[in-house]
Amino acid sequence: MAGFSALRGQGHWPTLLAAFLYFDFSFMVWTMLGPLSSEIAESLAIGGFVISESQKATLLSIPVLAGAILRIVLGFGVDKFGAKKTALASQLLVIIVLFYAYFRGASISYDELLVVAVGLGFAGASFAVALPQAGQWYPPKLQGTVLGIAGAGNIGVVIDFLFAPKIAELWGWESVFLVGAVLSSIIFVAYIFMAKDAPLEVYTPRPKKLRDYGKLLQDRDTWWFNLFYAVSFGGFVGFAGYMKVYLMNTYQADMSAFGIDILNEPNVKVVAGYFGALCIFAGAILRPVGGAIADKFGGVKSLYIFFGVVLALVLLSASVTLPFYLAIGVLFLIMANLGMANGAVFQLVPQRFGKDIGIMTGLIGAGGGLGGTLLINTLGWSKEAFGGYSAGFLIFGGLVLLAITGISLVKTRWRTTWGVSAGGRI
Template structure:
């Protein structure tokens, strides 16, 4: 709580709130295909297109992949056009994609869905706008908590899992896109009237050239942060996007019984949405907690703990035959630690690259999107090749261990070089 109280009298609270709301809405839209995966697959089958494991993994990962590359573009836009205008332009494209899916409805094809998925990538790229929009208003010592609050908008995926399957059951899966479009329009209007870019007295924009990207990509610290965020955010968004497919493939019978006995709900797809929301919830809401912990004890120590916990739990899930309830607990804890790790990574980034935060948010955010894409594809491959997910979880655990080794390699140098001048705890 001390971290939140420290923000009193600093920055611009309405902009911080709208950055959170914009990212929340965008994240909800960005991951919308995940909780609708079963419904979309059934609708395409009725139209004569039976989706394979690989095709579904491609559809679910495409918004994540598109968002990864578009974050770099929007990061460039933040420095050239300002965060506010960049956000409004991106949101316009997202609304167009949602309306396309809504009006085409049941007649939509798999190929058109792929195009819609690319449009939804602009929602994922909002990360490169929302965080600088908020962070530019606040000093280095508060970046962990500020960017954690703005980044907690990823709770939007929880809203997806709670409501999208039920809306689809009542009115058809395409109606979910209509609801998303209506909500996005409301956020668009509110953002246009409420948000303010930080004045030059607080933050002076330094427009970058393409060559500046190249310069930052030559910095080895950029690649370390790329790795860490590919694991933390990539893990979070990858598991979130694939969660319903995983639960339906592995625990459909357990969820069906529970839904009938407890919720009086016979639609297992809705119950899968509820359990998906539960497992994802912790990672979404604990991002600012991870940032606050990193502000207090340092990002390096925090990442050791968060990543170590994730690696251990992923190995347990891969090697041990778990009951349904124990698996849900394991998934909940994995997502919680990945969410807190997201906050910890971005406690460090502004301290190292404060003058280039717009571009760096785009670059590192892109790495997170690529990590999520790789995880979804890995889980889809694991299911298709071995009819199970053990191999996928083991590969992910191995990548997390590589990230932990990376932290050990850089921690001393970071603390004795830029960490001394950063103004925060490394």
């Protein structure tokens, strides 16, 4: 396994750290609406707008959808203008949106929140900048570990669930946007001094044109990777974004009792944030582990295992309403395996598309965002149409099964073609 010790003396660690921090806090901002969903819904209701389950799902999914589309835009920016300039421009827009939401406060309308949600998509698109900037500094044999570390910035959503509900309880939900704006400003300054684009002797940029995107979209492997990432990252960000809504709708009484008896925390929304953070933490922290496992055993074999576990647990969740503690354990394992699958997918991508990693990170990241958008809206539709989430879990399970079938269809061709020339384990 290409362990973390192998990174010593390689690449540029300040850039790797900057990429992690940039993606970490960007991911925190991107998913900010999820842990605030209940508080925002209550605020809108006070103003006379009662939000439905489908409207709530739409609000939560728009940052994910916008992030998916903008990843392609920022991926193009990385190849055209460099990762650092692209990151700083995007971060500045995010800071402006966060301050706007704070100053509008409780008087903000649902339509304005939809616009804010689009702006937060720029934070989600940071994936298309952080990963290639970190990866450009390191050799192919370390890509799984390096991109896993940079991608582990998605632990930012854990910070959301741990602190956002409590901050909202103490000072109002709009204050969370102020905290996000201040932290994003600090990261903006740190990024200026820490991050560097790889020098020409390490990485030679090849600016791409729109027709280059079209050429890559004609490659069937692009679509396979989009499918795999729509399941792994789409599943992770989709469950993360909808986690609090799901827990509040399904296990509110259990969490209330747990909070009062054990945590001395009577606010069930805060308790829901704690349990959501626990489950999401598994997927966030284990992403680099998944990349390292794929470096040793191969990305294809690793994806078989990770997706297989997810499929079994999703079908279990669809079949029965699990007891509270068992449901938390199942969600924890689902998120853990989705996180490791994220690392495994991006152990394979640089081997197949090393010369086009900027564009491909954007394209594949877009697929992941679209998968998350689909999952959030499917869960919201399932709850509104049937009063539960079984249908939503079944549909996602079908997508996981499709991905496993896809791996079976491509593994032989991959191993006998670009897998040989790449010199890595696939």
